Amino acid sequence: MIKQIQTFLISLIIATFLVVTQTTATNLIWLQSINMPVDMQVVLSAMATDLVDMNSRGAFPVIGLIFVGLLIAFITARIIAIWSSIKKPYLYALAGGAALLAIVALMPLAFYNLDLIAGARTVAGKAYLVVAGMIAGYYFGSHPQQGDSNEIH
Amino acid sequence: MKFTNLPMLCVSLVLCSGSVFSSDESLAIETEVETEILAEGLNHPWSVTFISADEMLVTELSGDLRRVSNGRLNPRPIMGVPEVLFAGQGGLSEVLVDPNFADNSLIYLSFSAPDTDKPKLNQLNVIQARLEGNVLVDHKTLFQSDPPRRTAAHYGARLAFLADGTLLVTSGDGFNYREQAQALDNHFGKIVRINTDGSIPEDNPFTNRPNALPEIWSYGHRNLQGLVIADDGTVYEHEHGPQGGDELNLVLPGKNYGWPAITYGVDYSGAMISPFTEHPDMEQPLKYWDPSIAPSGMILYRGDMFPHWQGNLFISALVPGDVRRLKMQDKQVVEEETLFTEFGRIRNIVSAPDGSLILVTDGEDGKLIRVSAKK
Numbered sequence: 001m002i003k004q005i006q007t008f009l010i011s012l013i014i015a016t017f018l019v020v021t022q023t024t025a026t027n028l029i030w031l032q033s034i035n036m037p038v039d040m041q042v043v044l045s046a047m048a049t050d051l052v053d054m055n056s057r058g059a060f061p062v063i064g065l066i067f068v069g070l071l072i073a074f075i076t077a078r079i080i081a082i083w084s085s086i087k088k089p090y091l092y093a094l095a096g097g098a099a100l101l102a103i104v105a106l107m108p109l110a111f112y113n114l115d116l117i118a119g120a121r122t123v124a125g126k127a128y129l130v131v132a133g134m135i136a137g138y139y140f141g142s143h144p145q146q147g148d149s150n151e152i153h
Numbered sequence: 154m155k156f157t158n159l160p161m162l163c164v165s166l167v168l169c170s171g172s173v174f175s176s177d178e179s180l181a182i183e184t185e186v187e188t189e190i191l192a193e194g195l196n197h198p199w200s201v202t203f204i205s206a207d208e209m210l211v212t213e214l215s216g217d218l219r220r221v222s223n224g225r226l227n228p229r230p231i232m233g234v235p236e237v238l239f240a241g242q243g244g245l246s247e248v249l250v251d252p253n254f255a256d257n258s259l260i261y262l263s264f265s266a267p268d269t270d271k272p273k274l275n276q277l278n279v280i281q282a283r284l285e286g287n288v289l290v291d292h293k294t295l296f297q298s299d300p301p302r303r304t305a306a307h308y309g310a311r312l313a314f315l316a317d318g319t320l321l322v323t324s325g326d327g328f329n330y331r332e333q334a335q336a337l338d339n340h341f342g343k344i345v346r347i348n349t350d351g352s353i354p355e356d357n358p359f360t361n362r363p364n365a366l367p368e369i370w371s372y373g374h375r376n377l378q379g380l381v382i383a384d385d386g387t388v389y390e391h392e393h394g395p396q397g398g399d400e401l402n403l404v405l406p407g408k409n410y411g412w413p414a415i416t417y418g419v420d421y422s423g424a425m426i427s428p429f430t431e432h433p434d435m436e437q438p439l440k441y442w443d444p445s446i447a448p449s450g451m452i453l454y455r456g457d458m459f460p461h462w463q464g465n466l467f468i469s470a471l472v473p474g475d476v477r478r479l480k481m482q483d484k485q486v487v488e489e490e491t492l493f494t495e496f497g498r499i500r501n502i503v504s505a506p507d508g509s510l511i512l513v514t515d516g517e518d519g520k521l522i523r524v525s526a527k528k
Contacts, residue, residue: 023424030332031427036414042428050424057396058423112241112305114328116422121329 003143011140012070015096016055016063018132023119024050062117069099070133074140089141096137097130104129187528191511191521192226195219198519199500200247200450204254204284206506211513211521212262214244220287221521233282233289237264238275241305249312251281251349258284259349261295261320263310274301277308277340279322281349295320295351296368298340302327307376307393316386319346319354321370323377323390331413331426334373337365342412344377344390344404346370358407373410373435375400379451379468387484389439391451391468394418395426397443401468402436403484411435417443440479440486447471449515450501456508458526469499471515476502496522 024047032038055063077095081088104120115121120129197214204210211219216237217230237245243265251259261281268274279296282289298308309323326334326342334342337359345368346357359365375398379391388404398418402410415429417438431437442448450469454462466479466486474497480488493499498515505511510524 020424023422027424027426031414031429034335034414036427036429036432046425046428049428053419053423053425056423057419059396059421062422113303114241114306116420118420118422118424118426 007140007143008070008074011096011136012063012067014139015066015070015100015132015136017051018135019062019066019100019117019119019129020050020054021047022125022128022132023054023117026119026121026125059116065103066099066133069103070096070136070140073099073102073133073137077137077141087141089138092137092141093134094137096133096135096140098133099137100129100133101126185527186524187526189523189525191224191523192219192221193518193520195226195519195521196517197244197500197515198513198521199245200249201501201503201511201513201521202248202250202260203503203506204250204260209503209505209511210248210250210260210284212245212248213519214246215239216245216264218245218248218262218289227287229287231284231287231289233292234262235264235278235280235292236266238266238305240265243275243305243308246308246310247312249314252314252318260284260289261312261349263308263312263322265305265308265310268301271301274303275305276301277310277322277324279312279320279347293351295349296322296345296347298324299366300339302330302341304328304330309374309377309392311378311380313380313382313388315346315382315388319348321346321380321382321388323374323380325376325392326374326412328376331375334375334412335409335414337362337369337372340366340369342372342374343369344371344374344380346406370406371404371408371410373408373412373414374402375412378449381451381453381466383453384455389451389453389466391448393447393449394441394445395420396423397441397445399442399445399448400438401440401448401466401479401486402438405436409435410438417441418445439484440489445472446475446477447498448477449499450503450513452502452504452510454504454510456504458508459510467502467504467510469502469512471498471500474498474515476512493524496520 055061073095077091104126119125199214200212208222218234220227245264247263249261263279277298281293283291306328307325309325311323313321322345324340324343330341333339353368359369360367376393381389390404391401395418398416413426448468449471452467454465468477475494476492478490479486500515501513503511512522514520
């Protein structure tokens with residue numbers, strides 16, 4: 001059980017890192033495009049600041065949103081896995097992608113079509129975040145779970 | 154089991170996050186003023202303007218234009234107001250009377266409405282109409298923001314007349330389109346200047362710049378909800394910033410006010426919008442607020458009822474709900490006082506012809522509260 005929690009937390013960290021840094025990159029790429037002085041120091045500083053502030057200073061902690069999303073998605077995937085023959089890494093990848101898709105799709109519905117995560121304002125940005133969820137899910141599904149054999153699927 | 158408690162902890166953190174700001178500075182003036190409720194039960198009142206000494210017009214964001222005569226709210230809304238998109242922050246916003254209203258009965262309204270070709274999109278509209286009795290007639294569209302937007306937020310929508318009779322319109326960044334505030338080919342995050350027939354003044358700052366919209370007067374703004382013109386022509390504007398970035402600006406034609414390339418605030422998600430707070434080609438605010446106050450309206454006080462406040466800016470604020478009195482000296486803020494903290498979110502503030510202040514409270518049961526000198 002403890003190992004499962006560890007695996008879940010690592011997948012949560014993976015998804016959160018990818019989501020946060022994508023927002024950082026979105027902002028900095030635009031700033032660079034209008035000739036603002038974006039150098040490596042600014043990039044690293046902005047990334048570090050966002051990793052802390054998006055999980056502590058905002059109206060909602062991004063890691064909390066992703067936590068809830070992945071938890072629901074992975075529990076659902078586990079139930080589906082009982083009678084599904086889909087390999088677990090792929091099943092959980094789909095679940096992780098669905099979790100992030102739900103977050104980026106449902107949030108605007110709750111806030112007047114506003115995308116509160118800046119990196120999710122474009123279709124490409126939303127797609128990237130879904131892929132981030134899939135990567136986190138793939139990681140989770142690639143590790144043995146309670147009741148599984150030691151075989152890596 | 155410990156594992157299943159974590160979501161609840163997370164939800165609790167979400168619900169408890171946010172900041173609160175309060176001040177007791179208003180105590181200093183409580184002995185000087187008295188308040189009375191002029192009208193209540195207004196559905197999201199947004200803007201108030203006087204059409205005579207005893208009569209005012211009030212917009213409700215939900216789409217009605219109301220008349221208050223001699224302190225009594227007319228139960229029948231004024232007819233002939235266009236259909237508006239009442240969603241999010243959108244709806245019937247500003248009402249402004251023509252400088253020659255006594256002669257021509259013209260008023261100006263700003264509102265959000267669906268785009269006629271793409272009804273899933275919407276845009277900010279400004280119209281002129283004539284008030285005849287209790288009906289608006291002779292509607293004329295003066296301005297429609299372009300391109301239309303998907304979001305229902307950050308419209309700006311304030312109007313003000315310059316001394317030369319041209320009309321300034323604030324057009325917000327639409328939230329999702331903030332980067333467009335730095336481009337001159339659209340209306341996101343701009344102040345535009347038009348004539349009252351909808352034409353564009355020839356002396357606007359970008360009329361000769363290729364690919365720039367000629368009606369743009371200044372740019373790099375976010376959600377501009379306060380706009381006043383001083384007697385010497387100085388234009389003050391305030392705008393909702395992100396967290397910690399509400400600004401008061403002195404606006405000059407052709408200038409770039411920086412949003413979102415420079416800002417003192419961070420995004421609602423906590424993300425850094427820009428690591429930069431200044432740039433040689435971008436203007437600095439006269440003042441910014443951190444934490445945010447959510448400024449919602451502004452007047453320059455010229456009345457006689459409170460002579461010691463003449464020349465001060467009064468800014469209504471939604472969070473936590475108060476009025477900021479800013480003493481100005483040489484176009485700089487030299488003093489700030491927090492007033493009227495007891496009424497909750499204040500959507501707007503206006504000055505009545507007798508010099509009293511009218512506070513407009515926010516929400517479904519909005520009130521007009523008159524603040525007068527205690528007799």
